[in-house]
Amino acid sequence: MPTTLLQSNLPGLELIHRGKVRDVHALSGNRLLIVATDRLSAFDVVLPDPIPGKGEMLTQISNFWFGKTAHIVPNHLLHTPLEEVLPPGTDLQLYRKRAVVTKRLKPxxxxxxxxxYLIGSGWKDYQANGSLCGIKLPAGLRQAEQLPQPIFTPSTKAAVGDHDENVSFDAVVAAVGKDLAEHVRxxxxxxxxxxxxxxAERGIIIADTKFEFGTxxxxxxxxxxxxLTPDSSRFWPADQYQVGISPPSYDKQFVRDYLETLDWNKQAPGPQIPAQVIAGTSAKYAEALQRLAGITLE
Incomplete structure (x- = not known):
């Protein structure tokens, strides 16, 4: 059965960051222990209710993609057994499918x-000025329409509770230098x-996705x-995709759509989530994991 973890509790390990979803602990040898909790964020606000098993699903699908794409870009995984780094007395089953040991990198x-595809904040920016992150797009595009070619649309890294903002490639160059900016792009x-x-071979459209890099x-x-998790991507079932609407998805759009029905200003604290929305979100994540990676959590 999937486990539920709202936040890590690992006495003796230094907690260096508690993000929207992941808790990061320092390990010896310039390594990190990253724990994916069951916290859920939407509109950059951490919601009060966990999604049981979500952190396990996120970790398993991330590990799957890290392995599949290592020939394109190396990743941070070290494959160190958790038994070697967890404090004595830790419930290994609680962390086994949600924690990884990684290189400690400079983000x-x-x-x-x-x-x-043109959706989310990209669709809103396009409606406002016909462009996205300084990239002029063809006139007449509709919501969820496929772009002529994939584009790099960076945003700022906001602190917990703040909102990311789309920025131009030139802004990335100014922040990190031309060579690194081009490498990341x-x-x-x-x-x-x-x-x-x-x-696409498995009937899923990846509309967009977000990566983080380190050196x-x-x-x-x-x-x-x-x-390429449901937290960092929009996954659409290809057989239900149509232009002009926000397609159904295997990601937290299920929660976003519910939140849009509320009188909530998208500022912390977030509202309680009904049990049926929690269950529906968990089912969406599980289906994405199974269809993309062939993994079922039991």
Whole structure:
């Protein structure tokens, strides 16, 4: 059965970051222990109710994609057994499918987003000015329409509770330098194109996705954090896709759509989530994991 974990509790391990979903602990040897909890964020606000098993599903699907794309860009995974790093007395079953040991990298301070379809904040920006992150798009595009080619549309990395903002490629160059900015852009698009083709063979459209990158002491670039999960991507069932509407999805759009019905200003604290929405969200994540990776959590 899937486990439920709202936040990690690992006495003796230094907690260096508690994000929207992941808790990050320091390990010896310039390593990290990253724990994917069952917290759910929407509109950059952490909601009060966990989604049971969500962190396990996120970790399993990330690990699947990390393995599949290692030939394109190296990733942060070290494959160290958890038994070697968890404090004595820790419930191993609680962490086995949701925790990984990784390299400790210097994060690139940008959300690296690839978009193949016009949806979400990209659709809103396009409606406002006909462009996205400084990229002029053809006139007359409709909601959820496929773009002529995938584009790199970075955003700022906001602190917990703040909102990410779409920025131009020039802003990324100004923040990290031309060489690194181009490397991140090229890696983002390369992974997206490969994964989109893979998912398409399984009846799933990856409309867009977000990556995070880091560099080691030699400046080598790695993809890190999570990869192509329902938290960081929009997955659409191809057989239900149509242009002009927000398609049904295998991601937290299920929760976003519910939240849009509420009189909520999208600021913390977030509202309680009904049990049927929690169950429906869990089912969406589980179906994505099974269809993309062939993995079923039991």
């Amino acid at each position: 690139v301070p940008v959300e690296a987003i690839a978009r193949g 090229d890696a983002t698009l390369a992974i997206y194109k490969w994964a989109a083709a893979y998912a 080691d002491e030699d400046g080598k670039l790695y993809v890190m954090d999570e990869m």
